[in-house]
Amino acid sequence: MSDPLNIPSRKEVLSDYQSSGQDFVAVYPIHYHRALLRAHDLMPVELWGPSQYSTTSADAHLQAYTCSVVRCGLSFALDGGLEKARAIIVPHSCDSLQGLGSVFLDFIQPKTPVLTLYVPRGRREMDVEFFARELMALDKSLAKITGKRPSEKMLHSFIDNEQKADSAMEAVLNNRIRIPMSNRQFYELMRTRQYVAAEKFEKLARDTLESMQQDNRTDCSHKLVISGLVPEPAELLSVMDDAGLTVVWDDTACIGRRIYPETDDADPYVRMARSILGAPPDSALGSSVEARLAHLLDLTRNKQAQGVVFWSVKFCEPELFYLPQLSRGLELAGIRTLLLEVDISEPASAQVQTRLEAFAESLT
Amino acid sequence: MSLRDSLMYHLNVSLLGHGALRIQRIKAQMTMNRQGWWHHEHLNPPPVTSAWLKELISRHYLKGRWITGTQKVAWVTSGAPIEFLKALGYYLIYPENHGAVCGIRRVGDEKCKVAEHAGWSRDICSYARTDIGTILSGKTPVGKLPKPDLLVCCTNICQTVLYWYQVLAQQFKVPLILIDTPFLYSKAPEHALDFVEKQIQYAIETAEKVAGVSMEPKRLRHVTELSHDAVDLWNRIMHTGRARPAPFLAFDEFIHMAPIVEMRGDQATVDYYRALLAELEARIKNGTGALKEEKKRVLWDNLPIWFVVRKFGNLLASRGVALVASTYTNAWGELADLIDPHHPIESMAKCYIHPILNRGTGQKLQTMKTMIEDYEVDGVLLHSDRSCKPYSIGQMDQQSILLKQLGIPALLLEADHNDSRVLSWEQSENRLQAFFEVLGV
Numbered sequence: 001m002s003d004p005l006n007i008p009s010r011k012e013v014l015s016d017y018q019s020s021g022q023d024f025v026a027v028y029p030i031h032y033h034r035a036l037l038r039a040h041d042l043m044p045v046e047l048w049g050p051s052q053y054s055t056t057s058a059d060a061h062l063q064a065y066t067c068s069v070v071r072c073g074l075s076f077a078l079d080g081g082l083e084k085a086r087a088i089i090v091p092h093s094c095d096s097l098q099g100l101g102s103v104f105l106d107f108i109q110p111k112t113p114v115l116t117l118y119v120p121r122g123r124r125e126m127d128v129e130f131f132a133r134e135l136m137a138l139d140k141s142l143a144k145i146t147g148k149r150p151s152e153k154m155l156h157s158f159i160d161n162e163q164k165a166d167s168a169m170e171a172v173l174n175n176r177i178r179i180p181m182s183n184r185q186f187y188e189l190m191r192t193r194q195y196v197a198a199e200k201f202e203k204l205a206r207d208t209l210e211s212m213q214q215d216n217r218t219d220c221s222h223k224l225v226i227s228g229l230v231p232e233p234a235e236l237l238s239v240m241d242d243a244g245l246t247v248v249w250d251d252t253a254c255i256g257r258r259i260y261p262e263t264d265d266a267d268p269y270v271r272m273a274r275s276i277l278g279a280p281p282d283s284a285l286g287s288s289v290e291a292r293l294a295h296l297l298d299l300t301r302n303k304q305a306q307g308v309v310f311w312s313v314k315f316c317e318p319e320l321f322y323l324p325q326l327s328r329g330l331e332l333a334g335i336r337t338l339l340l341e342v343d344i345s346e347p348a349s350a351q352v353q354t355r356l357e358a359f360a361e362s363l364t
Numbered sequence: 365m366s367l368r369d370s371l372m373y374h375l376n377v378s379l380l381g382h383g384a385l386r387i388q389r390i391k392a393q394m395t396m397n398r399q400g401w402w403h404h405e406h407l408n409p410p411p412v413t414s415a416w417l418k419e420l421i422s423r424h425y426l427k428g429r430w431i432t433g434t435q436k437v438a439w440v441t442s443g444a445p446i447e448f449l450k451a452l453g454y455y456l457i458y459p460e461n462h463g464a465v466c467g468i469r470r471v472g473d474e475k476c477k478v479a480e481h482a483g484w485s486r487d488i489c490s491y492a493r494t495d496i497g498t499i500l501s502g503k504t505p506v507g508k509l510p511k512p513d514l515l516v517c518c519t520n521i522c523q524t525v526l527y528w529y530q531v532l533a534q535q536f537k538v539p540l541i542l543i544d545t546p547f548l549y550s551k552a553p554e555h556a557l558d559f560v561e562k563q564i565q566y567a568i569e570t571a572e573k574v575a576g577v578s579m580e581p582k583r584l585r586h587v588t589e590l591s592h593d594a595v596d597l598w599n600r601i602m603h604t605g606r607a608r609p610a611p612f613l614a615f616d617e618f619i620h621m622a623p624i625v626e627m628r629g630d631q632a633t634v635d636y637y638r639a640l641l642a643e644l645e646a647r648i649k650n651g652t653g654a655l656k657e658e659k660k661r662v663l664w665d666n667l668p669i670w671f672v673v674r675k676f677g678n679l680l681a682s683r684g685v686a687l688v689a690s691t692y693t694n695a696w697g698e699l700a701d702l703i704d705p706h707h708p709i710e711s712m713a714k715c716y717i718h719p720i721l722n723r724g725t726g727q728k729l730q731t732m733k734t735m736i737e738d739y740e741v742d743g744v745l746l747h748s749d750r751s752c753k754p755y756s757i758g759q760m761d762q763q764s765i766l767l768k769q770l771g772i773p774a775l776l777l778e779a780d781h782n783d784s785r786v787l788s789w790e791q792s793e794n795r796l797q798a799f800f801e802v803l804g805v
């Protein structure tokens with residue numbers, strides 16, 4: 001399977017931003033609203049790692065039992081990786097990111113301004129109200145950096161763009177079985193959403209849909225859903241390819257759980273808040289086990305997946321708590337499950353690869 | 365409430381249980397008042413009031429054994445606002461406190477293993493594993509834990525509790541009230557305070573529905589007053605550690621904090637703390653310290669290592685090192701001034717968003733600095749608790765600032781509050797010996 005799309009890498013996109021004088025903001029996981037940054041003429045570039053990055057620099061600040069997403073992310077910042085960013089945003093997604101935000105602000109105090117965003121854990125109307133005010137506060141902090149005051153109209157227009165990009169992403173996922181791409185290529189495409197503009201992603205997604213086959217691919221022997229945080233290290237996607245496993249839906253926090261629903265509130269902050277809090281069930285949004293299980297059961301049924309792979313980061317409590325009850329519920333419904341636990345600062349271990357291969361065989 | 369349940373409750377708890385526990389306490393106090401009953405090379409006898417504490421805790425758990433069918437039961441996180449639940453007549457269980465009991469009785473590992481066997485990772489908080497293991501095994505050193513009718517989770521200590529309580533909600537199929545307290549990187553913004561207040565209002569409505577009763581404002585005010593008084597007394601008890609020699613150590617606080625966590629809002633807690641304070645003040649007057657000889661004074665950061673509290677205490681005592689304060693126990697006293705019985709809900713919002721674990725790591729360092737001065741501390745022991753990321757992340761910077769900027773000896777000890785498999789005692793002992801040398805003892 002070739003790469004007909006010429007998927008831009010993160011490095012290429014960042015160097016484009018720098019050569020064209022486009023300002024960008026480094027954003028740690030998970031939820032925030034891209035439109036708010038775009039309205040300030042800032043391009044969001046997300047930092048899920050970087051994967052297989054040495055954690056040495058972070059070792060002076062974080063204990064070894066902090067997850068590798070946070071340790072790699074801090075090391076990268078300490079090594080100067082974020083110096084060119086106009087700001088660093090640390091959404092409050094878990095205890096470890098809370099710690100990272102606080103260590104940045106209280107002790108490291110980098111030259112680049114660090115902004116935080118508290119994402120509420122409920123989906124009640126009061127959560128939406130609070131989050132709208134939190135986004136408004138972030139807007140004010142950004143204004144201090146950029147000197148811009150985006151109008152409501154401008155915000156709405158950027159929200160529209162993001163919604164289009166999200167629905168294009170959903171369409172690509174829905175048609176995955178007809179898209180002649182390996183898992184690895186497919187994820188490269190999906191993950192561009194983390195660093196390219198919504199308009200650019202939408203185009204990439206539409207081009208992908210145009211190039212897809214009329215019929216379902218015949219080379220997918222086993223269909224799976226991936227759940228977890230972030231599909232790193234990416235070599236494991238190639239292991240899946242080799243084992244004849246095709247990912248037919250993504251339920252990771254970096255992709256599938258951030259396909260936000262369309263909203264139409266007149267107030268742009270409320271509109272952004274409602275959209276994020278309307279995301280699919282997610283541990284970082286405090287979803288119940290019941291909601292997450294129902295969602296996974298729906299996905300596996302609709303996509304006729306035989307298995308779910310929980311791709312978890314070691315020490316990631318938000319995910320680890322849910323796994324036993326989710327696995328049990330899925331197994332009871334005849335869906336096979338596999339837990340892969342990875343340290344994203346390291347390459348995938350041979351043991352993890354073997355487990356994945358054994359899992360593929362068990363689906364036969 | 366069924367007649368049978370009610371009869372069994374009154375027979376076993378009000379009549380037999382209370383009577384037997386009171387007799388036990390009186391006997392223990394008589395022994396403690398006798399000359400020559402205490403033999404310890406380095407420690408003076410504990411306060412006589414300790415016997416009362418045992419009675420209080422035993423009564424609490426005894427009640428829990430027979431409570432089903434007589435009173436609604438809520439399981440709550442340790443930092444949650446509970447005044448409204450008390451005012452609505454709920455009986456409260458704190459899984460974290462129960463976890464500590466399991467830790468002290470050294471059955472924490474056993475419970476953790478049950479949870480791990482059922483699929484929960486060793487990398488999740490050991491309190492949660494202890495609790496899940498208790499539920500799955502049905503075994504607890506306190507006899508029996510009543511099933512909850514309601515779960516109340518407040519995120520002011522960590523986000524972990526929310527995932528943990530989602531597991532409980534799935535297990536027990538009961539409503540879960542979430543009180544989400546936005547983390548404070550700096551000053552509390554107005555919209556965060558409003559948000560917490562609204563959630564408390566909403567929590568009251570939900571708790572009323574589950575209990576089938578309406579809130580009486582007078583009762584809420586009364587419980588809040590009791591809560592305020594207990595927190596204030598607890599604060600004063602901790603402050604006795606400022607005296608030289610300190611009559612009460614953080615090791616004692618770890619044990620005597622149980623009522624402030626799980627019986628806040630009860631008259632019995634106020635009475636008990638008042639008596640304890642009086643006894644400690646008398647000790648200060650007599651110049652009686654907790655240690656027979658106090659040479660150096662140390663501050664503790666983070667949760668206790670429950671399964672070696674006593675061993676640890678003895679080791680420090682043998683070198684004349686008094687653990688005079690801890691940021692952990694301090695957390696239950698430092699917000700006393702924010703509780704206002706005349707404005708219970710607004711003040712609850714303000715109070716419960718501000719605990720140490722809901723504020724930045726720089727704030728925690730500031731608290732340490734203040735305590736170092738107030739308690740005239742010579743060194744700091746920071747427990748790097750593998751299970752508790754919100755408390756532990758930031759400690760490496762805190763330690764280096766204490767050492768480099770303040771010149772205070774500070775030791776980071778790797779352990780876990782409830783999972784003994786994480787602690788290497790020999791290694792820790794060696795490191796502590798080196799720390800003692802730096803302190804000059």
Ligand code: SF4
Nearest residue numbers: 067069094096313316
């Ligand atoms: S991997 Fe888990 S623990 Fe780490 S930052 Fe992401 S959500 Fe937090």
Ligand code: SF4
Nearest residue numbers: 489521522524751752
């Ligand atoms: S993570 Fe820490 S604060 Fe949270 S329940 Fe565990 S010990 Fe308590």
